[in-house]
Amino acid sequence: MGERSDIPAAFAERIAEQLKSLPHLQKSGAPSAAGFSVTEADLELLLELENDSETIRQARFSAPETAPEAAILEVLCSYAIGAPVRELTDHGLIFALQRLRDPDVRAPVKGILTPRNAGACFAGPLKLMAALRREADVRFGRHSDTNFFDRPYSEAWKKLDKAGKRDLVLPHIESFRKAHKIAGDAFELAEIDQYDRLFLVFSDEVPVWDKPAMLMELERWLRQKTGERIELFTEVVKDANRIRRL
Structure with missing residues (x-):
C-alpha cells in the first residue's frame, strides 16, 4: 500500500x-x-x-x-x-x-x-x-438476539472508592474544558452512583441543544483518557428559587 x-x-x-x-x-x-x-x-x-x-x-x-x-x-x-x-x-x-x-x-x-x-x-x-x-x-451459529455485551470496569477502577474515582476523572474533565475552551462553571461532576455512572450538572448558561453533544464528547474523551467504559448522564436539578418553581 x-x-x-x-x-x-x-x-x-x-x-x-x-x-x-x-x-x-x-x-x-x-x-x-x-x-x-x-x-x-x-x-x-x-x-x-x-x-x-x-x-x-x-x-x-x-x-x-x-x-x-x-x-x-x-x-x-x-x-x-x-x-x-x-x-x-x-x-x-x-x-x-x-x-x-x-x-x-x-x-x-x-x-x-x-x-x-x-x-x-x-x-x-x-x-x-x-x-x-x-x-x-x-x-x-448466527445470533438472533440483541448484543448486550458491556465491557466491565478494570480491577484497578473497582478497587477505588468514590473519592478515588473522582480524583481519577476530575483532571481529565479539566483537560477537556481547556482543550475545548469551555468555561469552568459550565458543568460540574455532581455524583458517581453505586453503578459507577457519572452525573453532570450543567449551568443555565449552557444552551439546552448544546448539552447532548457536549456530554457525548466528554464521555468519549474520558473513555479514551482512562481506558474505562465511563458512562455520563445529566443530573436534573430543581430551581433553587421557590417562587419560580410554583
Whole structure:
C-alpha cells in the first residue's frame, strides 16, 4: 500500500501517531497464535479464543506497517481483547473510528460519520469484519438476539472508592474544558452512583441543544483518557428559587 494521500484530515494526525506503536502487529515469520484468522487482500486478523468460548483472549493483525489500515487494525485488536467475536464485528470499527478521529477537525462527510463513509482507509477493515462475521456464523451459529455485551470496569477502577474515582476523572474533565475552551462553571461532576455512572450538572448558561453533544464528547474523551467504559448522564436539578418553581 505504501504511503497514502487519501487519508481524511480528521484521521491523519492520530493515524500517523498510532503507526509509531503497533504492538499487535504479527511480525513476518513469527508463529501464529492458536485460533483462527480471516484475510482480505493484504490484511489479516488472527484471533485466539478463551477455551471454547467466543471471548477473544489475544488478537494479532498483519498489514503493511506504513498503511493507515495498520493503525485501524491496531486499535481494533486492542478493543478485541476480552470481548466476544460478535462485539468486535458489531462495534470494533466504530470504536476505532472514534479513537482515531480528531474532533477538532471537520469530518470528511456531513451528517453521521460511520466506518462506511469515513474514507478509503476503512474499506479494507470493513471487508475484514464482514469476513469475520461470516466465519463466526459458521463457527458459533448466527445470533438472533440483541448484543448486550458491556465491557466491565478494570480491577484497578473497582478497587477505588468514590473519592478515588473522582480524583481519577476530575483532571481529565479539566483537560477537556481547556482543550475545548469551555468555561469552568459550565458543568460540574455532581455524583458517581453505586453503578459507577457519572452525573453532570450543567449551568443555565449552557444552551439546552448544546448539552447532548457536549456530554457525548466528554464521555468519549474520558473513555479514551482512562481506558474505562465511563458512562455520563445529566443530573436534573430543581430551581433553587421557590417562587419560580410554583
